[in-house]
Amino acid sequence: MVSEFATSTARKPGGIELGIPTPPGTILVKAMSEYDVIIVGGGPAGLAAALYTARMNLKTAVLDRGPLGGQLLNTELVEDYPGFDSILGSELAMKMGEHARKFGVEVRDFEPVHEIDVEGNTKVVRLESGEELRAPALIMAAGGLPRYLQVPGEKELSGRGVSYCAVCDGAFFKGQELAVIGGGDAAVEEGDFLTRYASKVYILHRRSELRAQPILIERARENKKIEFIFDAHVKEIEGDAKVQAVRYEQHGTVKELKVGGVFIFVGFVPNSALLKVHVDHDQAGYILTDRNMQTSVDGIWAVGDVRAQLTKQIATAVGDGTTAAVAASQYITSLKDAARA
Numbered sequence: 001m002v003s004e005f006a007t008s009t010a011r012k013p014g015g016i017e018l019g020i021p022t023p024p025g026t027i028l029v030k031a032m033s034e035y036d037v038i039i040v041g042g043g044p045a046g047l048a049a050a051l052y053t054a055r056m057n058l059k060t061a062v063l064d065r066g067p068l069g070g071q072l073l074n075t076e077l078v079e080d081y082p083g084f085d086s087i088l089g090s091e092l093a094m095k096m097g098e099h100a101r102k103f104g105v106e107v108r109d110f111e112p113v114h115e116i117d118v119e120g121n122t123k124v125v126r127l128e129s130g131e132e133l134r135a136p137a138l139i140m141a142a143g144g145l146p147r148y149l150q151v152p153g154e155k156e157l158s159g160r161g162v163s164y165c166a167v168c169d170g171a172f173f174k175g176q177e178l179a180v181i182g183g184g185d186a187a188v189e190e191g192d193f194l195t196r197y198a199s200k201v202y203i204l205h206r207r208s209e210l211r212a213q214p215i216l217i218e219r220a221r222e223n224k225k226i227e228f229i230f231d232a233h234v235k236e237i238e239g240d241a242k243v244q245a246v247r248y249e250q251h252g253t254v255k256e257l258k259v260g261g262v263f264i265f266v267g268f269v270p271n272s273a274l275l276k277v278h279v280d281h282d283q284a285g286y287i288l289t290d291r292n293m294q295t296s297v298d299g300i301w302a303v304g305d306v307r308a309q310l311t312k313q314i315a316t317a318v319g320d321g322t323t324a325a326v327a328a329s330q331y332i333t334s335l336k337d338a339a340r341a
């Protein structure tokens with residue numbers, strides 16, 4: 001793969017060799033690598049972008065703090081991605097990763113990013129390992145993290161009955177009664193999934209109307225192990241060594257539900273804070289883009305769940321990634337043309 005921008009030679013400009021003392025918390029630059037395109041996030045949006053940029057002969061790195069796949073790894077069955085009437089989330093993640101690798105993408109999983117900065121036209125990605133990656137184009141595909149309910153007991157009992165991932169933790173609750181909090185797609189779909197293990201699943205929602213898609217609601221309503229509790233405002237998760245009950249208020253009365261686990265699906269917080277430079281975003285932190293996924297900063301695109309948009313689906317994430325890849329390629333060509341002129 002030939003690139004005018006990518007030298008790919010690592011050098012060591014950092015303070016370790018020079019013996020320069022650094023303040024605590026400083027990340028030493030141990031090595032530097034250059035690319036045409038750096039993609040932060042290895043979910044469907046990032047992997048689609050990577051596949052396209054690599055196929056356009058751009059030197060591409062994909063970074064992910066964990067294994068490749070993003071939210072796919074928290075999804076048991078995917079039934080709404082065209083071409084696959086039913087596929088395991090983990091299998092689709094593996095296929096997407098292999099596909100990107102086949103076309104020469106440098107996949108760097110388990111590689112947490114510390115911060116992203118801009119120096120002139122260069123986007124600088126500093127890794128927690130101390131390495132620094134540079135490229136003219138950066139595609140932000142970092143997704144987000146589950147939103148916390150922020151009630152007493154949630155933090156204390158996290159991992160001891162409080163969970164944010166049904167696929168990861170459901171099997172620990174065989175034969176138990178569980179509470180699911182939320183009324184969106186995730187709460188309803190994951191609540192349905194949890195009945196594989198649980199004897200009963202209560203879905204507690206703060207309003208009387210669910211936000212989830214009708215097909216998911218219908219499926220959950222047909223599931224005899226699911227009971228919806230509406231207008232339920234969770235006040236506390238109780239338990240000593242592990243979850244024993246959830247306390248909620250309904251129409252002015254405080255009630256208690258004895259459960260062995262509480263699964264919280266109350267939304268998502270986008271991972272936009274890694275950007276040190278200001279990028280326009282909405283109130284919730286979702287990055288604003290134009291229809292080409294271009295952010296307010298030249299040479300930075302945002303795709304998938306980290307950007308403000310109507311929906312967060314695998315198909316739309318893949319579309320975002322594709323659009324950003326083409327736009328990034330055009331941008332790199334324009335920089336090369338300007339350099340030649």
Ligand code: NAP
Nearest residue numbers: 182183184185186187189206207211265266267268311312
């Ligand atoms: P979501 O659609 O934002 O729903 C969050 C739910 O949590 C809402 O019902 C909301 O209540 C409730 N909530 C928020 N803050 C709360 C609080 N402090 N206390 C109690 N309840 C609270 O989030 P999501 O379900 O995680 O889904 C995120 C995105 O992923 C969506 O775009 C969704 O379409 C997508 N997704 C799709 C699928 C699928 O297609 N199979 C599966 C999972 C997720 P209100 O309704 O009152 O606001």
